Amino acid sequence: MTDVSTLTLPPLRGQVANNVSLAPYSWFRVGGPADLFFAPEDEEDLSQFLKALPSDIPILVLGLGSNLLVRDGGFRGAAIKLGKGFQSISMDDKQLVTAGAGAADVKVARIAAEAGIAGLAFLRGIPGTIGGALRMNGGAYGGETKDVFVLARGLDRSGDLHTFDLSVMGFSYRHCDVPDDIIFTEAVFQGRQGNSAAILAEMNTITEARSSSQPVNTRTGGSTFRNPQGYKAWELVDQAGFRGFKKGGAEVSPLHTNFLIAHEGAKASDIESLGEEIRSRVFEQSGILLEWEIKRVGEP
Numbered sequence: 001m002t003d004v005s006t007l008t009l010p011p012l013r014g015q016v017a018n019n020v021s022l023a024p025y026s027w028f029r030v031g032g033p034a035d036l037f038f039a040p041e042d043e044e045d046l047s048q049f050l051k052a053l054p055s056d057i058p059i060l061v062l063g064l065g066s067n068l069l070v071r072d073g074g075f076r077g078a079a080i081k082l083g084k085g086f087q088s089i090s091m092d093d094k095q096l097v098t099a100g101a102g103a104a105d106v107k108v109a110r111i112a113a114e115a116g117i118a119g120l121a122f123l124r125g126i127p128g129t130i131g132g133a134l135r136m137n138g139g140a141y142g143g144e145t146k147d148v149f150v151l152a153r154g155l156d157r158s159g160d161l162h163t164f165d166l167s168v169m170g171f172s173y174r175h176c177d178v179p180d181d182i183i184f185t186e187a188v189f190q191g192r193q194g195n196s197a198a199i200l201a202e203m204n205t206i207t208e209a210r211s212s213s214q215p216v217n218t219r220t221g222g223s224t225f226r227n228p229q230g231y232k233a234w235e236l237v238d239q240a241g242f243r244g245f246k247k248g249g250a251e252v253s254p255l256h257t258n259f260l261i262a263h264e265g266a267k268a269s270d271i272e273s274l275g276e277e278i279r280s281r282v283f284e285q286s287g288i289l290l291e292w293e294i295k296r297v298g299e300p
């Protein structure tokens with residue numbers, strides 16, 4: 001791999017830095033540094049960066065890091081954090097909502113609700129960005145990204161722009177088929193006419209339901225494992241005796257057993273090895289091998 005410290009990049013408007021800790025960029029607040037970090041100002045800035053970046057340097061796109069575990073050894077490549085230029089939200093009189101990939105899902109839900117656009121309230125339950133919602137087909141409380149999706153824009157590894165319609169997104173449960181090196185920059189969603197007060201009330205219900213059932217104010221990564229067909233991951237973890245179980249600085253949430261929590265001093269390795277211990281004990285007891293939903297990246 002090309003040594004990033006010797007790279008010559010074109011003039012870029014966004015922040016570029018070497019050896020930047022990624023811990024502040026994930027909800028777990030753990031993990032080592034990225035060799036290179038770039039926070040592009042906008043799509044054009046990102047495109048210039050990608051065109052200049054040697055193709056052997058891996059990239060990692062960061063949303064709000066609410067489904068991400070960066071390992072302690074950090075990321076050998078370029079981490080890209082979409083900044084303010086990717087946070088615009090607009091809508092038209094046909095209830096089409098256009099949002100930058102760096103916009104927070106919660107904000108998109110709120111702005112749509114205030115404009116009387118229904119159908120996007122479920123985004124209130126997902127504490128990530130639109131880019132993460134596209135990548136993960138984020139869903140909550142009866143709604144999923146794919147249900148309202150119309151179109152996305154994204155840049156490929158060479159910095160060229162593409163548009164993606166529903167037929168190429170290949171959405172399935174917490175997954176989209178678009179290659180991992182595509183960086184989504186914007187999405188268009190179809191809402192429908194609704195009553196602002198009713199949508200805001202629906203969002204409040206979601207907020208209350210979430211805070212009573214999930215450890216939302218802790219350092220966590222959301223659902224750790226995907227629900228296997230016909231099962232609930234939390235139930236399998238609970239039945240295997242892991243509720244409140246601790247390993248190093250990591251703990252299985254006593255409130256919701258599919259959530260792992262990082263305590264003061266936790267390392268990414270504590271969280272990952274707790275997850276692996278759960279997987280093997282659940283497998284021994286039930287014959288079901290849990291699959292990680294959290295994206296784990298970087299070097300041990």
Ligand SMILES: Cc1cc2nc3c(=O)[nH]c(=O)nc-3n(C[C@H](O)[C@H](O)[C@H](O)COP(=O)(O)OP(=O)(O)OC[C@H]3O[C@@H](n4cnc5c(N)ncnc54)[C@H](O)[C@@H]3O)c2cc1C
Nearest residue numbers: 063064065066067128129131132133135138139140184222
């Ligand atoms: C308390 C809590 C509750 C949660 N509840 C839910 C829930 O109810 N439903 C649900 O679906 N999820 C839930 N999650 C998980 C998480 O919020 C979602 O998966 C969310 O969509 C991740 O978005 P993010 O922007 O934080 O992505 P990140 O965690 O930063 O990244 C996740 C993946 O998306 C990729 N990615 C991010 N941005 C882009 C982009 N612009 N282009 C391409 N790839 C990108 C990353 O590279 C990574 O592979 C919860 C998480 C927490 C912490």
